[in-house]
Amino acid sequence: MPDTMKTKTVLITGATGYIGRRLTHRLLETSALNVRVLVRNKNKVQVSIVDLVEITEGSTFDKKSLAAAVAGVDTAFYLIHSMGVADDYRNLDRVSAENFRDACIHAGVRRIIYLGGLGVKESASEHLLSRIETGEILSAKPGQIETIWLRAGVIIGSGSSSFEIIRNLCQKLPAMITPRWVRSHTQPIGVGDVLSYLQTSIDLSHKGNLVVDIGCEELSFQQMMQQAAEVMALKRYLFPVPVLPPRLSSYWLILFTPIPYKLASALVEGLKSETVLQNDNAALLYPAIRPLLFKQTVAAAMAELEHNQVLSRWCDSSNQQACDIKDFDNPAGAVFRDVRIISFEKGEHQEDVFQSACAVGGPNGWFKYNLLWRIRGIIDKLMGGYGLNRGRRLNQELRIGDALDFWKVADIKPGKRLLLYAQMKLPGQAWLEFDVQSDQLVQTAHFLPRGVLGRLYWYLVMPLHHFVFNDLARTVVSSSKKSDR
Numbered sequence: 001m002p003d004t005m006k007t008k009t010v011l012i013t014g015a016t017g018y019i020g021r022r023l024t025h026r027l028l029e030t031s032a033l034n035v036r037v038l039v040r041n042k043n044k045v046q047v048s049i050v051d052l053v054e055i056t057e058g059s060t061f062d063k064k065s066l067a068a069a070v071a072g073v074d075t076a077f078y079l080i081h082s083m084g085v086a087d088d089y090r091n092l093d094r095v096s097a098e099n100f101r102d103a104c105i106h107a108g109v110r111r112i113i114y115l116g117g118l119g120v121k122e123s124a125s126e127h128l129l130s131r132i133e134t135g136e137i138l139s140a141k142p143g144q145i146e147t148i149w150l151r152a153g154v155i156i157g158s159g160s161s162s163f164e165i166i167r168n169l170c171q172k173l174p175a176m177i178t179p180r181w182v183r184s185h186t187q188p189i190g191v192g193d194v195l196s197y198l199q200t201s202i203d204l205s206h207k208g209n210l211v212v213d214i215g216c217e218e219l220s221f222q223q224m225m226q227q228a229a230e231v232m233a234l235k236r237y238l239f240p241v242p243v244l245p246p247r248l249s250s251y252w253l254i255l256f257t258p259i260p261y262k263l264a265s266a267l268v269e270g271l272k273s274e275t276v277l278q279n280d281n282a283a284l285l286y287p288a289i290r291p292l293l294f295k296q297t298v299a300a301a302m303a304e305l306e307h308n309q310v311l312s313r314w315c316d317s318s319n320q321q322a323c324d325i326k327d328f329d330n331p332a333g334a335v336f337r338d339v340r341i342i343s344f345e346k347g348e349h350q351e352d353v354f355q356s357a358c359a360v361g362g363p364n365g366w367f368k369y370n371l372l373w374r375i376r377g378i379i380d381k382l383m384g385g386y387g388l389n390r391g392r393r394l395n396q397e398l399r400i401g402d403a404l405d406f407w408k409v410a411d412i413k414p415g416k417r418l419l420l421y422a423q424m425k426l427p428g429q430a431w432l433e434f435d436v437q438s439d440q441l442v443q444t445a446h447f448l449p450r451g452v453l454g455r456l457y458w459y460l461v462m463p464l465h466h467f468v469f470n471d472l473a474r475t476v477v478s479s480s481k482k483s484d485r
C-alpha cells in the first residue's frame with residue numbers, strides 16, 4: 001500500500017503473541033491502516049513484515065517507551081497479559097493496564113480495543129479474574145477514552161493452546177476417562193472470527209464503552225473433543241468419572257499435550273465453570289460477522305497445519321527470560337562450554353550447513369541419539385517443563401522467538417548464526433550455538449550453572465554430551481552435504 005493512501009495509525013501491543021501476530025498480518029493484508037507495533041524485542045518481528053510496520057521497542061512497564069508508542073495513534077489494541085511471568089501476575093496486569101490507559105489518554109488516543117476472557121467474576125479462575133480486572137481498568141475513564149472490550153472463551157486456531165490440547169488428546173488417546181469439568185459449557189470461537197471482531201471494532205460507530213461477548217455455538221469440552229475427533233476421522237471413546245482432582249487432570253494434560261503445568265492448570269480452572277455469552281452485542285453490532293461453527297474452526301486449523309501455514313503459536317510469547325530482554329542473545333557469561341568444530345570445504349557449503357542447523361528438532365528429530373534427546377524431554381516434562389512436545393512451528397522456517405522443542409530461538413543471523421536458549425528445567429542457564437563460518441561449523445553448548453548443583457549437573461551429563469553434541473555437529477554438516485548432492 002503506498003504511504004500516501006495510508007490513513008490513521010493503529011497500535012498493536014502483544015504483536016509477538018498469538019493473537020497480536022495474526023492481527024498484524026490481517027491489518028497489513030486487508031486494510032490501508034498505518035500499523036505500529038509495540039514489542040519488547042524488535043528482533044522477534046517477522047522478517048517479512050519489518051518494512052511494512054512501524055516498530056517501537058518497549059514495554060507497558062516503561063512509561064517513556066509507552067508514550068512514544070501511543071503518540072499520534074487513533075486506535076490502540078491491548079493484547080497483553082502477564083500470566084506466567086511471576087506469581088503476582090494479577091498485580092502486574094493491573095499496573096500494565098493502568099499505564100497503558102493513562103498513556104493513551106495523555107496522547108489523545110480515540111479508542112482502546114481489548115481482548116479479554118469470557119466468564120463472570122463470581123465463578124472466575126485467577127487468570128480470568130485478572131483479565132476482568134484489566135478490562136475494568138482500561139474502561140475506567142469513559143469521559144476521557146472509549147474502550148471496546150471483546151470477551152472470548154476457548155479460541156480455536158492452528159497453534160492455539162486449546163486447539164493443541166484437543167488435537168493432541170484426540171490424536172494420541174483412543175479412549176479417555178473424563179472428569180466433571182469437561183461437561184461445563186462454553187462457547188468457543190475460531191481465531192479468524194476473533195480477528196474479524198477486532199478489526200471491525202476499529203471503525204465501529206458506537207459512542208462510549210462497550211463490552212462484546214464473542215463465540216459460536218454452546219458446547220461442552222467433551223462435545224468439542226467428540227466433534228474434533230469426527231473432523232479428524234477418528235473414533236474416540238470418553239468415559240465420564242464423577243471425580244478426578246483438577247491437579248490430576250492437569251498432569252494428564254501435560255503428559256499428552258505440549259502444554260506446561262501452569263497453563264494446563266489455568267485452563268482446567270477456567271473450564272470448571274460455565275463460560276457462555278452474557279450479552280448479544282456481537283450479533284447486534286457486528287451483523288456481518290457470522291462465526292464459524294466449531295467443526296469448521298477445527299477443519300480450518302487442521303488445514304493450516306497441513307499446509308505449513310501456522311502464523312503464530314501459544315508459545316510465541318516469552319514469559320520466561322528469553323527474547324524479552326535486549327542483548328539476551330549473548331551467552332558470554334557462561335562458565336562451561338562444550339565446543340565442537342567440524343570442517344567442510346571452504347565456502348562451498350556455508351549456506352547449506354546453516355540450513356541444516358536450522359532444520360533440527362521437531363519432527364526432523366535430533367539425529368543418531370534422538371532417543372537420548374527424547375528421554376531428556378520426558379525427564380523435563382516430568383519436572384514440569386515443556387519437554388519436546390512443542391516441536392516446531394514450521395518444518396522449514398525458524399524465526400527469533402520460535403519455540404523449538406525445549407529451546408527458544410534467541411538469535412538468527414541468516415547464513416551465519418543460530419542461537420537457541422534452553423527452556424528445559426535446569427540448575428542454570430544454557431544456550432546451544434551454531435556458528436557457521438566459511439569452512440567450519442563451530443557448535444557450542446554454553447552453560448551458566450546455578451550454585452553447586454549446577455556445576456554437579458554439568459559434570460554428570462558431560463559423558464552424554466560427548467556423544468550427543470559430537471553427533472549433532474557432525475550430522476548437521478554431513479546432512480547438508482547430502483542435501484547439496
Ligand SMILES: NC(=O)c1ccc[n+]([C@@H]2O[C@H](COP(=O)([O-])OP(=O)(O)OC[C@H]3O[C@@H](n4cnc5c(N)ncnc54)[C@H](OP(=O)(O)O)[C@@H]3O)[C@@H](O)[C@H]2O)c1
Binds near residue numbers: 313
Ligand atoms: N490465546 C487464547 O486462546 C485467548 C483466549 C481468550 C482470550 N485471549 C486474550 O487475548 C489477549 C492476547 O492473548 P495471546 O494469547 O495472544 O497472548 P500471548 O500469545 O501470550 O502474547 C502476549 C503478548 O504480550 C506481550 N507482552 C507481555 N507483557 C508485555 C509488556 N509488559 N509490555 C509489552 N508487551 C508485553 C508479549 O511479548 P513477548 O513476545 O515479548 O513475550 C506477547 O507479544 C489476552 O488478553 C488474552 O487474555 C486469548
